[in-house]
Amino acid sequence: MMSSDFMYQRRRMVETLVRTYGIKDERVLEAMRNVPRHLFVGEHLRNQAYGDHALPSEAAQTISQPFVVARMTELLEVSKQHTVLEIGTGTGYQTAILARLAGRVFSLERIGSLARQAISRIRELGLQNVKIQIFDGTVGWSDAGPFDRVLVTAGAPSVPEPLLEQLAVGGILVVPEGDLERQKLVRYQKLRGGGQRRQEGEPVRFVPLVGRFGWQGESI
Ligand code: SAH
Secondary structure, eight states: OOOOTTHHHHHHHHHHHHHTTOOOOHHHHHHHHHSOGGGGSOGGGGGGTTSSSOEEOGGGOEEOOHHHHHHHHHHHTOOTTOEEEEEOOTTSHHHHHHHHHSSEEEEEESOHHHHHHHHHHHHHTTOOSEEEEESOGGGOOGGGOOEEEEEEOSBBSSOOHHHHHTEEEEEEEEEEEEOSSOEEEEEEEEOTTSOEEEEEEEEEOOOBOBSTTSBOGGGO
16 A cells, blocks of 8 residues: 655655654654655655655645654644544645544645645545545534544644634644744644643744635735
8 A cells, every 4th residue: 555665765754853853753753654755746856755845736835844744743642533634735745644643534625736636645545534625724624523633734823713613622733823934833722611722832834824714815
């Protein structure tokens, strides 16, 4: 099912995640050792797929740096009992990582061409616990919720309210919050009895989350 090409590059990538970035969660590392990242980038970029950087994808979007994928996934503490909502499918790489760790993954992408490519990649990899739809993810996916985990992989001015609403009690939501140029990873945990705990993490740079509860279209 999972490609054995680029195995060596994948191992090196994971070593960098451990040594340079201090990623510790063995399950996250194992997922990243297994998912063939080179299949999520254009053919001309395959040789760079395991480098320590983001890469351009279709439609002027990006596939996140391996470290950012690893850190976000680690912060999310995903396991097989969990139903996860992801906003910003993009290439589907992060979706595939989540699919290996979670019970079910629902992912929303606003750009149809990206979503369609991601769907076919996920299918080729034989990952059967994923549903991808073309939709403004800032409003969430209320029919499929509540979600144990929510991951936003585009930069938001602040956490979209519907996503917090669709988070289960005790659930964790990770979102890059900030302006259009730079953001910080922010982790919310929804508390019993209302309210949430908010913790700030690393600085990151994501493409904008464009939608009703994100950045408004015309200003981007
Ligand atoms: N996680 C992706 C990278 C995401 S780049 C990967 O691993 O490849 C951010 C993505 O969020 C882009 O594809 C962009 O189109 C999408 N996006 C931006 N705003 C969105 C919204 N409101 N709803 C759904 N997707 C959105």
